Amino acid sequence: MQGLLSTKEAAEKLGLSPGTLEVWRCLGKGPRYIKIGRRVGYDLKDLDAYVESCKVVPLEEMSDLPRTR
Template sequence: MKWTHRLAVLIQAPATGDNPSSKEMQMHGEQLKTRHLTQRELADRWNKSEATIERYRSDGVGPQYLKIGGKVMYRLEDIEQFELDCLYESPNSRIAPTAANHMRGVTA
């Protein structure tokens, strides 16, 4: 049996018995669609060096990140939320509430 066929068999699960429900499978499928960026991709997005992104992470001032098997990944939704939290209307007026800063214990 080819590995692709085995993979297809593993993915196909009926929505009855002890198997996950259709709703659970749909939720799992949506989770798999979450886009992740590497440190290099985030550096390119922000026009920064990878060393700067590493420093942000080390200092705890960047977006939340995942570390799986030693590889650092950033969820696109966390990056977009961080960018919204950093959005200013004028030099003294932040547009979005600073939820990211609040989560990290940073006070204004």
């Protein structure tokens, strides 16, 4: 699976343990991954997108956003 990161490499990039990524895969959580047979790989773009999706807007910035109600 050329060009993909292993579970260990992806975990290092995210600052997690490989076991955490394995558990998240079983729970349907975490970054997208590719599974071919028994092998699992992570695309760097998917890891970056996952990190971006985890961003939290600070309350201070939320006061600048328009209200939806």
